[in-house]
Structure formats: C-alpha cells, structure tokens
Amino acid sequence: MRLLLVEDDDLLGDAVKAGLTQFGYVVDWLKDGESARAAIKCESFEAIILDLGLPKLSGLGFLQAIRHDGNVTPVIILTARESVGDRVKGLDSGADDYLVKPFDLNELSARVRALVRRSTGRADATLHYRNVTLDPAAHAVYVDDILVNVPRREFALLQKLLENSGQVLSREQLMQSLYGWDEEVDSNALEVHIHNLRKKLNANYIRTIRGVGYMVEKNEHQ
C-alpha cells in the first residue's frame, strides 16, 4: 500500500517513514506542500499523511487545493495543534482523520488502514476471496484458515488485488503501489512476486489478462 507522507521535520519524517515501512507500507516522503501537490497530480496514493506546518504551501492549503481539484485520496493530519477549533478546521478543509503529536505509530498505521478500507467501500477489516483471507492489521494471510508466510511486497501486492477484486490492475498501477520513487526495481520484479504468490495460494487464484494486467475475481455474493 503506497502512502504519501508530507512532513517538513527531518527527524520525524524519517521516523514515520521507517515505522510505516515496517508495517508494510510503501512510503514516499516529501517536505513541502508545493512538491506534494505536484506529486499528487501524476501519481496515485492510497492515503496521504499530512503535517500542517509545511513550508511553501501549508498543510491546510495543500488539502484544500487537492480537494478542489477533485482528489479524494484519504488524508490524515498530523499536527501539534490540539484545540477543538483546529481539529474542526482540519476536518472541514477535507481531512478524513486527525492525529495530535506525539502519536503512536501503531495507531497511525491502524488509522491509515481504516481510512483505506473505507475509501474502498469496505467495512470489514479483513479481505476474503475463495479460500484466502488477508488481515491487513495483523499483516497475515490465511489459506484454508492456515497462516501462510507472505513477505512484505507480496502481501502488498495481494492486498492491492483483493481491494480491487473484479478489476484488472495494470502492471504500472501495481508497480506504483509496491515501490516508492527512490527504490531500484528489477524490470521483472512484479512477475517474480506474482509467481511466488501463486505458489503459496492457488495457481489460478490470480488471473493474468494478457496485455492488460492482473486481477482477482470478485466474490460471487458481493
């Protein structure tokens, strides 16, 4: 799951990026509102973690601008301001959630998961298809109710496919959600991850649509 972190403080940004990466997220970190706004125009993120006191374009300014442009990516605000008025202002400017510094990384991660879940129209915290269950919070995958060890990238890939079940996801879409900008990626990395997943699940669990991309089918009752 790919997140955009906009935080101007070096030490905090570094820590949040490292922490969220441990939780399996792909985190792109920008330090000012202007470049974040530029990034959001050409890339897609599952959620944005936004500090309010940003240089060049303030957090609220950034938020209002992207909402004005019609971007609906869930946004969670990180701020040192804790008054009710500040929270209301943040939420009214288009934020989906609000965390006051200092916060707990586990809580941040859980809130991000919840936001992403809701933005994809689900209420259930876990994802199911056929005999496979994926629990984003526990970072666990069960096949026939048996825990299967799935590495970070493969987990993210499976989660992305399950969240968009019934839709074909292009190679580019999947790559974007798996890797940040600063990561060196082999050209066949995606194929390797798909191959590994198929070995653990079921050969035809993930379907290849030639020339288009990959998909997981939708549950019939949905």
Place this chain on the structure above:
Amino acid sequence: MKSSIRKFLLINLLLAITITTTLTAIGNYYLDEQDIKEHLDTLMAVSALSYEALLGDDVHERPLAEIQSSLNRIPQKIKNQYKNSFLNDLPPQNYINKFDFQVWSNNGKLLLHSLDPLEITSPPKIDGFSDLRVGSELWRIFTTYNDKAEIRTILAEHYDTRNELGHSIAQDDMYIMLLTFPLSGLLIWIIIGRGLRSLDRVAKEVANRAPTNLEPVNLEEVPEEIKPVIDELNKLFHRLDEGFEREKRFASDAAHELRTPLAALKAQAQVALNTTDLEEKNLALKKLIASVNRSAHIVQQLLTMSRLVPEASRINDIDKVNLPKVAREVLALLAPSALEKQIELEFTHDANITNFFGNSTAIGILIRNLVDNAIRYCKEHGAVLVRVYQQKDHIVLEVHDNGPGIPSELRSRVFERFFRVLGNKSPGSGLGLAIVRQVTELHGGKIELDSPEKGTGLIVRIFFPIHPKPSKS
C-alpha cells in the same frame, strides 16, 4: 509605627485647634482687660459725675446725716434685693466691699461716704483717674471737684474686681473650649471618615478582585489625591498582565514546539522496538538520540529566552561590558565546532573599544547564538568573521558568514519566535534570532541584516549604544 491618615489628621487637627483657641483666649484676655478697664472707668466717671450733680451746689444745706444713714443701709438693701432675685447664688458682699464712695469738703472734712470707707486722711488732689495704694491694696480712683459747692467727690474701686472679671471671662473661655474639644474631635473623626470613604471604596474594589483580573482601576471614580497611586497601580497591573500574557504564550509555545521532537522520539523508539534487524534498530536508536539532543537544545533555548524577559534583567546584573573580551571567550568555546566543519573562524576588533553598560552574560548568549548560526549555515571550508568596532556612540558587533543568507523579504520575520526559514535543513529551535533580538532590545540596541557585496552569505550587525537610555521598567 503604622501610619493612619485618620489618626494623624485627628491628632494634628486637634493640636492645631488647641493652639489657635489658646492663643485666642490669651489674646481675648488682654483685650478684655482693656475693654473692662475702659468700661468700668467710664462707669466710675459717669457715676461720680452723677453723684456730684445729684448733690447739687447747695450741698451744705442738705440733710447730710440722713443721706449718710441711707448710704449706710446700702449693703443691707443689696442683700435683700438679691434674696428675692434669681441671682441669690452670687455673693454680693464680696463686691460691695470693693466699691467706695466719699465726698469731702474743701476744708478736709469727710461729708458723705459708703459704709467702711477707705482710710484716707485727705482726698487726692488730682481730678480724674488715678491709682491709689491704701495699705497693701491698690484702688482705682476717680475724683471730681465742684468749685461752687467746694466739695470733692471720690469714687474708688478695688483693682481685684477688675482682675477677677478678666479672669472669670478667660476661665469661661477655657471651659467652653474644654467642652467643645471632644465635640471637635468627634466631628473631625466623622469628616475624615467621610473623606476617606472614597479611598475605602477603591481599596475594596482592588481587594475584591479576582486574582486574574488585572484590568486597570477606573480613574474617574478615584479621588484626585490618590490618583497618582492608582495610576502607578494601574501601570503595575499592566506590566503584570503583560508578564502573565508572555508566560502563557511562552508555555503554550514551548508545549507546541516540543510536540514535533517528541513525536519523532516516540516514532523512532517504536521503529527500534518493532524491528528485529540489528542494523535498523541501531540506526533508529541513533536517530532517537539526535531527537533527544534536539529536544534538549529547544528546552535550553526556551529557558534562555524566558530568562531574558525585561523583569529578569535587574539593575544589579548590569556591569561594564568589554565586548571584545566577551566575544573572545564565546568564540573560544565555539571554535571546535567550526574546526569540525573546517570553517575558518576569525575575530578582529578595534583597539580601545569603550566599555558600555550592559549584561555580559546576556551579550555572551547573543554572540553564541549569532556565531553558532553562522557556523551552522556556513558551507564546509567556509569562513565566519566576527568584528567589533566603534561607530560614533555605538559599539558594533558584526558577524559574517558565507552560507545561503536570508532572503530580504524574510528578514523582518526571522526574529519571530519559532520562525524557521523554509527548506532549512539545520536542526534548530527557531529561537536563536529571537534571543538575539531580545538581548539587543534589553540593551537599547538595534539589529541590521545585510548581505555581502560578493557571493552569498549573511552579515549581522548589532549596534549597542554606549550610553543606553535608562530602561522603562
């Protein structure tokens, strides 16, 4: 001794009243004496002349023996008169003996006289008023001579009468004064009380305030005399209010500014906890320590800032500042960090820089912040130059660096607390230049930001007046 305006006024007013009334009484006594003398003299003259007229020119043909026996009965008559009147408590006998009446013929014979006449062998030859000593007693005498009847009429009055009258009037004055004295005291007490009531009201208004109410007292309801006091009080209220406001802002700033480093601390700690990879753990812990150092730096700067409020700079902290000496000491401490970045640190100063009044510690903090900033923002292998020189009646501290400088549109804002230039990668507290400004203002100086003629960089000039104006507070 506690001073009570009421007691002071009461005692002093009563004292003043006593002195003035006593003087009045003494004055009255002497003036009365004069009045009494004139009055009684006139009475004597009129009486004597009347007797003479009544006796007539043919006094020798009158029944003198009968008249004399009537005269002898006068004391008894007076006694009877007094018995029937209301004035029976006055002893007329005392006075009767003090008046004397005698009529002498030309050949030295006493024709008529009051009972118990004065024992004189012959009438005084002087007409009109005279004093006469008979035995040990002094008498006032009036004589008149009828040259047709050839008789001399004499009226005499004992001086005691006159003195007693004067004394009794003075005594009465005294009694009245003593009687009115407590009344005056009571009245003064009440009047002062009423006068002080407005003072009481102001005192109550101040006393009944909530501790947080530092609004000024309304001067319109305050008596003219204590306006200066209330005025000063209001000024004190204002200063306190400002102080409290500053404290409040400071606490909130501090809390606010520490949240981000605390968030970083917590996140790094959790990153370290959540990983099993030793290398990643160590990296997170190192960053955690960096976060702690930054928090400590912010706390240190906050403390410095709070100690630099005007109230804290008491007059006994003021000494003669030798700026080159202070600068050299601070630079010696900062030299290692400059060397570490391979920055050339240079200090020059004019000879014979005048010492000026100021706080050496605060100025040391100022220099440390300026030079620390210069070293921090300087490129590696850069140069930091510190100069001290005298310009007219100012001592100038100049710090050059060849870092990125501060864009001119931001120069007015960099002195605000917690303001940080965007994209600034150095971990600062955002308080350094605010501290510099505070110290400069405490010394009545001014700051100038400039850029060098060639290349990038920043020049900071601090102008310290050699003869600072006495500070307001």
